[in-house]
Amino acid sequence: MLLPSFLLVSALVLPAPVVAGPPAGAEARHYGIEVAGLRVGTMTATRQAPVGADVTYSLVSDVKVNFLLYHLKIYYQVTNRFHNGQLLLSTVETHTNQGDFASRTEWKGDHYDIVADQYKHHYKATETQPIRYAVTNMFFGEPPLSQTRAFAEYFGDYFALNRGKSGSWQALRDGREDEYQYVNGQLVTIIKKNPLKNFIIRLLPE
Numbered sequence: 001m002l003l004p005s006f007l008l009v010s011a012l013v014l015p016a017p018v019v020a021g022p023p024a025g026a027e028a029r030h031y032g033i034e035v036a037g038l039r040v041g042t043m044t045a046t047r048q049a050p051v052g053a054d055v056t057y058s059l060v061s062d063v064k065v066n067f068l069l070y071h072l073k074i075y076y077q078v079t080n081r082f083h084n085g086q087l088l089l090s091t092v093e094t095h096t097n098q099g100d101f102a103s104r105t106e107w108k109g110d111h112y113d114i115v116a117d118q119y120k121h122h123y124k125a126t127e128t129q130p131i132r133y134a135v136t137n138m139f140f141g142e143p144p145l146s147q148t149r150a151f152a153e154y155f156g157d158y159f160a161l162n163r164g165k166s167g168s169w170q171a172l173r174d175g176r177e178d179e180y181q182y183v184n185g186q187l188v189t190i191i192k193k194n195p196l197k198n199f200i201i202r203l204l205p206e
Contacts, residue, residue, distance in 0.1 A: 025049035029139050034200045040065055045139035053084045057136035073097050078153045080136050087131040090153045116156035123156045142182040
């Protein structure tokens with residue numbers, strides 16, 4: 001989910017955007033997005049301070065690519081609201097030079113209504129099992145050893161999670177593979193694998 005599938009190009013870099021600070025009481029992780037060693041954007045994951053039983057996570061990615069006559073801009077924001085550990089509402093807003101897109105997953109009391117309308121990806125479903133772990137959670141600690149999947153907000157379905165060597169996890173979905181690398185429980189690198197060039201998402205120093 002973290003980067004749409006059409007962002008698969010070698011690129012020359014435009015200046016990276018300035019990352020705004022998190023709201024008071026929030027916990028944030030800042031990452032740089034690289035292709036072939038070149039910075040093409042930033043990613044910020046934020047976990048708001050809990051309010052009672054409610055916790056809100058957000059993930060913002062801002063990418064700009066300029067390659068000869070090829071220009072690409074992608075901005076997307078994921079917002080997940082949990083109550084007592086269960087996802088109640090997930091929204092994804094995507095703004096690109098290919099158009100504007102959205103995904104929404106909402107708990108209706110006994111099921112989720114799921115609609116994902118993204119670039120070359122259209123998905124509609126219901127889900128009766130409570131969702132308690134999503135991609136945004138992976139930014140704030142290594143998954144529990146028993147965790148076998150993570151809800152992919154962008155797509156509206158799940159990544160299968162497989163633990164590799166210590167601190168390394170593979171997220172698999174429909175032939176896609178992402179690798180999450182942790183050091184002392186902190187997510188430091190994501191490798192989004194594709195046949196052209198891997199995208200490397202690295203934790204930035206504070």
